[in-house]
Amino acid sequence: MRLGNWLALFVALVLAAEIARLLRQRATRRERWRRFFKHRTTSWGLGILAFLVIIALAAPLVAPFPPGDPLGIVDLKNHPPSWTFILGTDVLSRDVWSRLAWGARVSLGIGTLGALVAVSLGTLVGASAGYYRRWVDAVLMRGVDVGLALPRIFILMMAVALWDGLPFAALVLAIGLTSWLGTSRLVRAEVLSLREREFVVAARALGAQTGRIIFRHVLPNAAAPIIVSAALGVGNVLLLEASLSFLGIGVAPPNPSWGNMIADGASTIYTAPWTILFPGLAISLVVMSLNAVADGLRDALDPREEAA
Amino acid sequence: MTTPETTPALLRVRNLKTYFVTEHGTGTARAVDDVSFDLYPGETLGIVGESGCGKTVTSLSILRLVPEPPGHVLPGSLIEFEGRNLLALSAPELRAVRGNQIAMIFQEPMTSLNPVFTVGDQIAEAAIIHQHVSRSAARARAIEMLRLVGIPDPDERVDHYPHQLSGGMRQRVMIAMALVCHPKVLIADEPTTALDVTIQAQILELLDRLQHEMGMAVLLITHDLGVVAGHADRVVVMYAGRVVETASTEALFERPTHPYTEGLLAAVPRIDAPRARLHAIPGQVPAATAWPPGCRFHPRCPYAWEKCVAEEPPLLETGTPGHGARCWLVTEPERKVPQR
Numbered sequence A: 001m002r003l004g005n006w007l008a009l010f011v012a013l014v015l016a017a018e019i020a021r022l023l024r025q026r027a028t029r030r031e032r033w034r035r036f037f038k039h040r041t042t043s044w045g046l047g048i049l050a051f052l053v054i055i056a057l058a059a060p061l062v063a064p065f066p067p068g069d070p071l072g073i074v075d076l077k078n079h080p081p082s083w084t085f086i087l088g089t090d091v092l093s094r095d096v097w098s099r100l101a102w103g104a105r106v107s108l109g110i111g112t113l114g115a116l117v118a119v120s121l122g123t124l125v126g127a128s129a130g131y132y133r134r135w136v137d138a139v140l141m142r143g144v145d146v147g148l149a150l151p152r153i154f155i156l157m158m159a160v161a162l163w164d165g166l167p168f169a170a171l172v173l174a175i176g177l178t179s180w181l182g183t184s185r186l187v188r189a190e191v192l193s194l195r196e197r198e199f200v201v202a203a204r205a206l207g208a209q210t211g212r213i214i215f216r217h218v219l220p221n222a223a224a225p226i227i228v229s230a231a232l233g234v235g236n237v238l239l240l241e242a243s244l245s246f247l248g249i250g251v252a253p254p255n256p257s258w259g260n261m262i263a264d265g266a267s268t269i270y271t272a273p274w275t276i277l278f279p280g281l282a283i284s285l286v287v288m289s290l291n292a293v294a295d296g297l298r299d300a301l302d303p304r305e306e307a308a
Numbered sequence B: 001m002t003t004p005e006t007t008p009a010l011l012r013v014r015n016l017k018t019y020f021v022t023e024h025g026t027g028t029a030r031a032v033d034d035v036s037f038d039l040y041p042g043e044t045l046g047i048v049g050e051s052g053c054g055k056t057v058t059s060l061s062i063l064r065l066v067p068e069p070p071g072h073v074l075p076g077s078l079i080e081f082e083g084r085n086l087l088a089l090s091a092p093e094l095r096a097v098r099g100n101q102i103a104m105i106f107q108e109p110m111t112s113l114n115p116v117f118t119v120g121d122q123i124a125e126a127a128i129i130h131q132h133v134s135r136s137a138a139r140a141r142a143i144e145m146l147r148l149v150g151i152p153d154p155d156e157r158v159d160h161y162p163h164q165l166s167g168g169m170r171q172r173v174m175i176a177m178a179l180v181c182h183p184k185v186l187i188a189d190e191p192t193t194a195l196d197v198t199i200q201a202q203i204l205e206l207l208d209r210l211q212h213e214m215g216m217a218v219l220l221i222t223h224d225l226g227v228v229a230g231h232a233d234r235v236v237v238m239y240a241g242r243v244v245e246t247a248s249t250e251a252l253f254e255r256p257t258h259p260y261t262e263g264l265l266a267a268v269p270r271i272d273a274p275r276a277r278l279h280a281i282p283g284q285v286p287a288a289t290a291w292p293p294g295c296r297f298h299p300r301c302p303y304a305w306e307k308c309v310a311e312e313p314p315l316l317e318t319g320t321p322g323h324g325a326r327c328w329l330v331t332e333p334e335r336k337v338p339q340r
Helices: A003-027 A031-036 A040-057 A096-132 A134-149 A152-163 A168-177 A181-194 A198-205 A210-246 A258-268 A274-301 A303-307 B055-062 B091-097 B119-131 B135-148 B167-179 B197-214 B225-231 B249-254 B259-266 B306-310
Strands: B011-021 B028-039 B044-048 B071-073 B078-081 B102-105 B185-189 B217-222 B234-239 B242-248
Touching (some): A096 A134, A096 A168, A096 A210, A096 A274, A134 A181, A152 A168, A152 A210, A181 A210, B028 B242, B055 B185, B102 B167, B119 B167, B135 B167, B185 B197, B197 B225, B217 B225, B242 B259
Parallel strands (some): B044 B217, B044 B234
Antiparallel strands (some): B011 B028, B011 B078
16 A cells, blocks of 8 residues: 555545535435434445445545556465555455455446346336236236246356356346346335325326326335335345355456455455455445445335324 | 306216226126216306215216226216217327316315425426426416415415325315316315315315306315305206206205205204204115115105106106206105105
8 A cells, every 4th residue: 555545545534424424414404314314323324335435436546456466476465464455465466455446346336237227127017017907917926926936046147157258237237137026016016005096096187197197196105115125225236246256157357346356265264364354344334334324215205204 | 157058068978877897797886877967167066965876986987087997987978078078088188188178176185195296396287297388387387376276375385295284275285286277177076075164165265266267167076065055056966876856056955856855955954943853864875786776765765655666767857947856756746745
């Protein structure tokens, strides 16, 4: 680590703390966002996420070494954490901290994009099934049942086997396309009950068309569970990517992702535990932070709280 | 107000039949069974009846808002608005009528407003759908409508959410939503049932005032004869999915002809009558899946005789023009002797 890297890291920390503090401060003005910050863990979650996102964006600044290059295969392999290598080096003598920073891009990117694909698709399918009911519902939901019955890892392994080394976009798509089933059931249940509400009849009486009714009147009322499922979905996708990479079918080496860092370090878990401790910690931190933020979001978006 | 003989009807409902298939297809609920009436420009037509007699389904059928399935409007029914059969319109044509030419307000102001949008957004919606106005113009319209329906501080209220308003205010917002496009017909389905009495009076006065200002026709659906007496020009009394009596409001209150109407009037507490137990019509409205044979009111009618069981009367003209009753007593008035 050079002085510049330390400085960048310090700035990232301060920036993340400041973002969390600022949001919290502005939140006190509106009732809904005050509820969001009701739990202390929400601010911590938000701060940690902000920090990791900044690290990912500023990877070239905070990472002292190229993430894929072995630094010295003879004397620098499995080097314990030191001032130069703050998180140590791995079995291929690569700097763990640099890989962690660059890997944040890949892992968080896949997590966010994958969850976005999954939640959009799940919402669309769930809303159609719940609103149109009858044969649309029957066909879509039986499809979902079949999808849930098949092990996801198995499907993804088949997809990977067919492609032989997935490009990033294909990996995101593959993960997203296999992760929407739960969301679709959730949204369907919400829409089924919302479509019977009087304001939906009132909207039809105003001359609104079906698309407008679904997207403007029904779905916004289901925003709370959808957003919460998106936040939790990011964590799930992240874990899925980690397990795929661990199995060697995720992000292709030497590109670092938190998952394949764990996979690489697994063999040296006793001799160089730092190689898998830190990426594992990063994944846990993201998932826990997202859970905390999702908790806050659920409190903030619950219309029942609003009425009280 | 307007004389029915000279002006053509704005809305003509003829032989409207709306049936519901019950679960598992075991039966058919004939919720609205051969209903006909006219609505003339500028008038208020009251539709009265007990719960379950088909009032609401009639009003929903006009804008084709009956959930299908299980409900369906039978072929042969006619709902003619300005010479066009609403039942034959395509979906886009129908949407152009809904909220624009014929608007509707609902019973429950608590649940008929979308909780996640400001009242301004909801009022503006019809204007955006039908007149494609800009956002800022729509907002100005919403504020103007709020002022029109008598909501104080409309500039501020326009950004409020429904839960921040009282029940009476929400009903005012509903009215503003319905009237934003200046419809020719307003269907008000029990507009005051969920409100307390003082607010009821205010809302009905508001409707009267707006009706005069905008010159629209109102179809006022209610179970409250007091509301009808004060606000309707003509009345249609419904029972068991049928129109049993139709008359001008004065004629109905002075000379109720159908025993059901008589019973309804007797059940209203009166301030000028000696204190006594209120009259109640014995029994309940039968299930819509199994209307009684003959006159559908005969099991509850104090005057019923064999003919009423055997044959259902048509809507018979009484002496007064425009006053009809579906009762054999019109032809055999000497039979009006209580049997029980």
